[in-house]
Every structure is written in structure tokens, then in C-alpha cells.
Amino acid sequence: MIDVKGLKKNYGGLQVLKGVDLTINKGDCVVLVGPSGCGKSTFLRCLNRLEEPDGGHIIFNGKEVTDHDIDHVRQKMGMVFQHFNLFPHLTVKKNITLAPVRLGLMKQAEADKKAMELLERIGLADKADTYPNMLSGGQKQRIAIVRALAMNPDVLLFDEPTSALDPEMVGEVLQVMKRLAAEGMTMVVVTHEIGFAREVASRVIFMEGGYIVEEGTPDEVINHPKQPRTVDFLSKVL
16 A cells, blocks of 8 residues: 655755655554654655655555655545644535545535535534534544545545644544544554554554654554663653
8 A cells, every 4th residue: 555665854954754664554554653853744744745755765556656646646645634724714514525526526416415424424414514613623623534534535644633632622533533443444643642552553653763663563562662762752651
């Protein structure tokens, strides 16, 4: 599904990714954890070229991402951001249907039907004609997730999806993500929610200083870490 080899990214003289290798298979829920500034969000944003890599290769569904029409890549690689990025001037339903209709993937009636089905799944069908500023942060983020799903992506990327939420709203967003993982959606998640990683991830990746320091199952990385830096990090966050 996604094969990353030797990925590098620099900001000026600062090397943020120093040659990262990672394979993500269909149905994987890969969770990236690590201290702020370790390169995990940069890695995620390189996958769909929101950040342009400075070296290495990203192969997605057999094609090199850097050689391929990026808009086509992004249709199949959904993204959920920390700050929702909903269009404030459009209703919830319009936010969900805009991309599939604009790109000619669905007719408006079909997109409306799909939007209502998705909203039903997350318990927000009654908010279809509401504008984003009338919603809580948790509701906005759940809608951002179904907006990404409306494109029928092969993989979903989550960039700290709960970091901007009030603590009591985190659970409702994680619940939607857990259900997606259980249904077999391929997911790459950058998060500080170690409990989510432990419960839902098929693989946990610990990053530090632009490298992958440790990777394995949640039990291996979170419960029985081998690398001193992983042990140190987890002792501070658990």
C-alpha cells in the first residue's frame, strides 16, 4: 500500500527526517508517537506531499508519489487535521459533498445520500444543515473524518486529531477512529494518545530526532520497550 524508503526532509539547515523507512500494509493502523519536534507530523505530511520531501521514495499503490499527479494521490489518501479545516461558510453536508461533486466522482444527489449515511454513522445526521461555528470541537472533528471518508480513500492520515480538543471531547473522536480501524480502514495516526495506540494500533512507531527508534506491536513498544529513549519518553507520558 505505502512503501517509504530513505525519506529525508530539511527546513533550511535543519534536517527533520534523516532517512526514514516504513511499510504500511492494507488494513494496518500505524500509530506514530514521540516527543514534539521528532518529525512524526512532517513524515505524515510528506506522504501526501503537503510537505515536499528532500530525498527518498514514497510508493503508494505501486506508484511513486513524487512522480504522480498529486491531486489524484490525495483523492485516495484522506487527511484529518488537528484544527479540522472545515469550510466555515458551508453547511456540514456541503463540507462533505463538495470534493466528490467538484471532482466529478459523484452526482450531487448521490453525494448527499452518502453524506447523510456517514453522518448517521457518527450520530450527527441532525447537524447536516448546520454551519461549523455552531458545533463543538469534537463534532467538527468527527465531521472532518467523514468528509475524508466521503472520497472513498484507500488510506486515512490523522495529524494529531485530538490535540485541539477539550479533554471530554477526545473520547468521541477516538471512538470513531476505533470503529474505522475495526472495519479495516488503513490508517496512519500521529498522536499523543498512548491509550489509543495501545488499544487500537496494529503497529506503534516511536520517533526521535528524525529517525524511527523503535517499532513493533503496542505490547512490544508500549509495554516492553527495548530502547532507552523509548523507555524514558513513555515514563513521562504514562
